Amino acid sequence: MTSYFNEMYQGSAVRAPYARLQDWMTSMPAELRQMKQAEAEALFRRIGITFAVYGEGGDPDRLIPFDMFPRVFSGAEWAKLERGIKQRARALNAFLVDVYGRGEIVRAGRIPGRLVYLNEAYEKSVVGFVPPKGVYSHIVGIDLVRTGPDEFFVLEDNCRTPSGVSYMLENREIMMRMFPDLFRENRIEPVDSYPEILRRTLASVAPAKCDRDPTVVILTPGHFNSAYYEHSFLADLMGVELVEGQDLFVEGEFVFMRTTEGPRRVDVIYRRLDDAYIDPLCFRPDSMLGIPGLMDVYRSGGVSICSAPGAGVADDKAVYTYVPEMIRFYLGEEPILKNVPTWQCGKADDCKYVLSNLKDLVVKEVHGSGGYGMLVGPKASAEQVEQFRARITANPHNYIAQPTLALSTTPTFVAEGIAPRHVDLRPYCLVGERIELVPGGLTRVALTEGSLVVNSSQGGGVKDTWVLAE
Amino acid sequence: MLLSVDHVTRYYYDQPVRGVVQSHRLMPSQCAGQKLVSWKVSVSDGQMGGGFRDGAGDWVQGWTVLGPVNEITVRVTGQIETVDMAGVLRGHKELTPPEAYLRSTHPTEADAALAALADGLAPLQDALAAAHEISARVSDAIVYTSDTTTAHTTAAEALAQGTGVCQDQAHAVIAVARHIGLPARYVSGYLLVGVDGAADEAAHAWAEVFIAGLGWVGFDPANRCCPDDRYIRLGSGLDSLHAAMIRGIARGQGEESLDVSVTVQASQTQSQTQQ
Secondary structure, three states, X not given: OOOOOEOOEEOOEEOHHHHHHHHHHHOOOHHHHHHHHHHHHHHHHHHOOOOOOOXXXXXXXXXXXXXXXXXXXXXXXXXXXXXXXXXXXXXXXXHHHHHOOOOHHHHOOOOOHHHHHOOOOOOXXXXXXXXXXXXXXXXXXXXXXXXXXXXXXXXXXXXXXXXXXXXXXXXXXXXXXXOHHHHXXXXXOOXXXXXXXXXXXXHHOOOOOOOOOOOEEEEOOXXXXXXXXXXXXXXXXXXXXXXXXXXXEEEOXXXXXXXXXXXXXXXXXXXXXXXXXXXXXXXXXXXXXXXXXXXHHHHOOOOEEEOOOOHHHHOOHHHHOOHHHHHHHHHOOOOOOEEOOOEEOOOHHHHHHHHHOHHHEEEEEOOOOOOOOEEEHHHOOHHHHHHHHHHHHHOHHHEEEEEOOOOXXXXXXXXXXXXXXXXXXXXXXXXXXXXXXXXXXXXEEEOOOOOOOOOHHHOEEEEEEEEEOO | OEEEEEEEEEEEEEXXXXXXXXXXXXXXXXXXXEEEEEEEEEEOOEEEEEEEEOOOOOEEEEEEEEEEEEEEEEEEEEEEEEOOOOOEOOXXXXXXXXXXXXXXXXXXXXXXXXXXXXXXXXXXXXXXXXXXXXXXXXXXXXXXXXXXXXXXXXXXXXXXXXXXXXXXXXXXXXXXXXXXXXXXXXXXXXXXXXXXXXXXXXXXXXXXXXXXXXXXXXXXXXXXXXXXXXXXXEEEEOOOOOOOOEEEEEEOOOOEEEEEEEEEEEOOOOOOOOO
């Protein structure tokens, strides 16, 4: 029987960060709890924030379940996480600048060239171009799990356009509205500065040819996109325009936005659109979502694109294995946050090990996401294990495997009362002229008893994430 | 050889369009064996946009035309001194690692028939010989025949029907070379065709294969040779789309038609200009 780290209790003792929540929890009558839960749901519905997170698909009109029991970090715990996250964000950006430049890390033999240069996410069209301030990934979403008091593992990095930050902000907003007393009794670090820091970060990477206060916009694929709510939410909070491809056009050396007062030059585009769709003259010629000529303006210093085209090569699941090596190579530091040991089924030895230990491992598709196409060995039926054995044997390069991590639990409101449920964490690190991290993130919780899969498409919910002021 | 180029592309729209945006690869490569005497690209009513040299060494230039327009003309005129380098690309500054040219794209995907063209080749023993052999086999298997393929025909389709033009042959060489682990790419440019040569060959395309120790080497299956001083190299890419001389899009409902004329001539007298 695996033992799981409970973030609130150590035996029967309450861990310090959760001390004040003990009373709150025990003194709340069941009726009040049910009433509050209904209130929270009504609030989320009114705001209009719905299901889709991380591009997982699913019913876009379904609410993602919100659990009122906060997840809490002490200031000291967070300080270490923050150092580790920022370190990782720096290394990932250094890697991107390098592999689109001289490729020193490949020349030094620290990562196989094929893994980088043959990667579908490697954008040949930006080789030799260094984006402003040398930043490719301006918003780095790092998925973390905790296995012990002092043990954190990075599950994956998201260097393109990680979503879900609107949940971080909304969860806090709703908790504050429903339980104002809690926020008086606990000294909780605020997260509401995120939109302003994001705006500042984006403005700090204005292009070479921008000689004024930069105009920032958010580019969305449109209202049919599952994360459209988040796009408009962030635009609103940042006080910038939300645009679609058809609202922007290239003229001469610059990009302009159509406005009621005529064309207005745009300096920084925070795009929530994949590389393949942003410019039909450089990428997919059939894309109707992008801006023809955008890449020529970008590469000649007339506009900045965040994240920079090509950033995706850093968050590939196979490249992930080498992030600790990147930290050593570019920063000369030891990684503060650990990687999960990963076996690549494409390597014969690894594959052999994986196939003989399927019952104990988690197997993932290299390009999969959202908890689909995933085997959790210890929870799987013999039949499922055999299915995966066949799939891996047929196409080993498509799979990686990791040990089943004992994800920590936090108390969670369930039908029977309060019970421990497994959680993960996605903080959002902002990289521009400076590297900043608001104290918090998105905690996802596996609401099904015993489940280790926190994805909302697989029965996961979200929680407010607290960092206590020291 | 001193070559003169006059390349005119006219776009017609059956209804006026609100504007046109283009991305050009129309400047000759900066490499040994190509010395520019004069070169000019113009776009009727066009505004020159951002330009930059990309990681593959190509000068990419953006252009925009503000509508409404019914017609635009892109004209390239110039003179260039060329030297026969036996197909080897020398003195060409580029940053993109050769490995990045091992990735296949839709038109260069090797099916079983393309893979079979590599039978018996030993790229590890002699990559150069293997590349020559690939080019020769492609010339035999895809017979140069105009108007039997379109811009969207894949290498596999051209091989299946046994005919195609320089684009199809170049795609096929690339597909086979990559299949046996040799980085390969598509090159667009101009060619001086003899009096008996087909006129549509003057805007030409061929393949380059990366040979360790030698670098990028051109192979022209359409003419069963390596590029010499009759060739002018402009740009390269993973396939014809990525190496296109002109990529453009018009804003508006107008249906586009296109008219291209290319003349490449050898000047009788050497240029007086010293550059």
